[in-house]
Amino acid sequence: MKPEVSIVIPAYNENERLGEPLQKILRYVSDTKLNAELIVVDDGSSDATARIAEETFATTPAIPAQVIKYDKNRGKGFAVKTGLRAANADVALFTDADLSTPIEELTKLTGPIIAAEVDVAFGSRALDRSLIGTHQPWRREQGGRVMNLIIKTMSRLRFVDTQCGFKAFNMQKFGPLLDLMTIDRFGFDVEFLFVAQHNGLRLKEIPVRWNDVAGSKVSVFRDTRRMIAELNQIRSNAKRGVYDLK
Numbered sequence: 001m002k003p004e005v006s007i008v009i010p011a012y013n014e015n016e017r018l019g020e021p022l023q024k025i026l027r028y029v030s031d032t033k034l035n036a037e038l039i040v041v042d043d044g045s046s047d048a049t050a051r052i053a054e055e056t057f058a059t060t061p062a063i064p065a066q067v068i069k070y071d072k073n074r075g076k077g078f079a080v081k082t083g084l085r086a087a088n089a090d091v092a093l094f095t096d097a098d099l100s101t102p103i104e105e106l107t108k109l110t111g112p113i114i115a116a117e118v119d120v121a122f123g124s125r126a127l128d129r130s131l132i133g134t135h136q137p138w139r140r141e142q143g144g145r146v147m148n149l150i151i152k153t154m155s156r157l158r159f160v161d162t163q164c165g166f167k168a169f170n171m172q173k174f175g176p177l178l179d180l181m182t183i184d185r186f187g188f189d190v191e192f193l194f195v196a197q198h199n200g201l202r203l204k205e206i207p208v209r210w211n212d213v214a215g216s217k218v219s220v221f222r223d224t225r226r227m228i229a230e231l232n233q234i235r236s237n238a239k240r241g242v243y244d245l246k
Contacts, residue, residue: 008083044073077188096165123166123208187230
């Protein structure tokens with residue numbers, strides 16, 4: 001039977017903390033009787049990420065699941081695109097491997113898509129900060145606010161948090177846009193939203209619960225510089241018609 005929702009989890013060197021989040025997702029799918037499939041994309045890990053995922057999935061064989069692995073690290077954006085391309089459901093959601101947004105928030109995003117109200121729904125930490133349980137360290141949180149302002153200014157997207165790793169898509173409409181994407185690393189979230197809006201899809205930013213989880217691979221200084229470069233790439237692509245669906 002075709003799944004109702006595909007859940008994509010990009011993972012890079014996550015063998016120490018991947019097992020518990022996957023167990024939580026499997027338990028949620030089982031308890032709610034959600035017709036879902038799980039897809040872990042191992043983004044060229046040098047550790048046992050793929051093995052941990054396979055062993056965890058083996059504990060619940062009734063839930064469709066697969067692990068996609070390739071040898072070279074290509075970036076989180078490439079991993080998410082790979083997972084979305086493999087999705088069998090008409091609605092797909094990607095979540096960060098650390099489940100900083102609890103999987104129980106899934107229906108906040110998938111519900112409006114299934115109801116045909118929107119085409120892309122994405123979690124936001126900024127719309128209702130009372131939903132943040134464990135905050136990031138002060139310096140990192142302030143750096144994130146500065147980055148969000150840069151993104152909003154350069155991309156001209158009206159949203160206040162494009163970077164939350166919890167997004168859902170109507171794959172019949174969003175799927176064809178994946179071939180237009182050019183960014184494989186940090187700025188892929190912005191490109192996803194920019195290209196979707198550019199092609200007339202309906203987008204909605206939705207407040208979700210969120211907790212900072214130790215072990216983030218994000219560097220505020222390094223990734224702010226990278227984000228500015230990738231925002232310039234997005235602007236250039238848009239001017240050259242790269243994002244126009246033929």
